[in-house]
């Protein structure tokens with residue numbers, strides 16, 4: 001769908017992007033990551049048609065982006081949400097479809113309300129931007145882009161100005177975009193976004209693409225130095241583990257293929273919890289099924305540097321509409337609040353042998 005062919009860019013003779021080529025398929029979610037100054041935003045701006053390549057070409061559905069007229073087919077979400085402060089949330093979303101697409105304000109508001117309902121923000125329809133949290137503002141700006149029914153949504157550092165909880169909310173919204181089969185391209189420093197939403201991750205450094213891999217491959221077997229540096233950063237030891245008082249067993253599910261050395265958090269946990277935490281590797285089993293059936297208390301999905309993507313049913317740090325959620329936390333948060341909280345709560349120990357036959361069948365047939 002998006003073709004990037006031998007694209008280079010220089011500013012005043014200084015090269016910023018050098019000979020970059022890759023394709024993005026329709027409905028694909030691609031995360032572009034790399035150190036500061038590696039050219040990520042410049043590449044995204046070129047995909048958006050906001051700046052032209054110095055050499056090479058970028059096209060969407062065969063049409064060069066430079067020649068595309070603005071029709072809302074590319075949705076752009078920036079670090080700052082830039083909502084209109086004098087308009088309510090619903091009118092912020094309805095404005096562009098009304099002005100650009102020429103539909104009536106009534107129709108545009110209906111469209112906006114439907115989006116707000118779908119993305120669980122209906123209760124904010126009549127709020128004004130100053131009444132929203134940073135995360136809510138950013139989620140509204142994503143819906144504003146979505147209201148134009150774009151072919152592709154480009155997001156440039158959508159969470160960099162947000163705290164942990166707001167970041168999780170925004171990641172949830174981006175994830176929903178992907179579930180709607182939008183083509184999504186995200187530039188981010190937040191590695192958890194790639195774990196949560198990306199089909200593929202583009203690793204850039206100094207204007208060049210060094211690796212394009214799935215998040216899982218980047219975590220488990222990075223092929224480039226920059227991929228390794230970004231995704232397998234060394235983890236310092238957990239400072240608070242001595243506070244743990246163990247009274248109960250917890251079952252920890254670990255995604256098959258994820259090895260202990262990928263995360264020293266697990267190593268520390270194994271040492272400290274020795275007899276209390278049981279680790280089980282599961283291949284091709286849905287974490288949701290494992291959690292719903294109570295076979296595991298925590299499911300460790302991906303581990304990336306300081307971040308861990310985990311799923312939990314029985315203990316929730318963040319309110320959520322479902323009783324199952326995958327969240328990416330800094331490992332210290334897991335350790336201090338989640339594991340400690342779980343152990344100190346009245347969480348009943350679950351023995352693996354208590355699985356019923358139907359439950360076993362469910363597990364055998366469930367595929368991630």
Ligand SMILES: Nc1ncnc2c1ncn2[C@@H]1O[C@H](COP(=O)(O)OP(=O)(O)OP(=O)(O)O)[C@@H](O)[C@H]1O
Nearest residue numbers: 011012016034035036037038039040041042043187
């Ligand atoms: N309009 C411009 N004029 C001159 N230099 C620019 C311009 N835009 C970007 N640059 C330079 O291009 C390089 C890449 O910038 P870019 O913003 O694309 O990097 P980035 O990877 O997105 O960085 P960050 O993660 O810090 O946002 C930087 O050295 C920057 O100073």
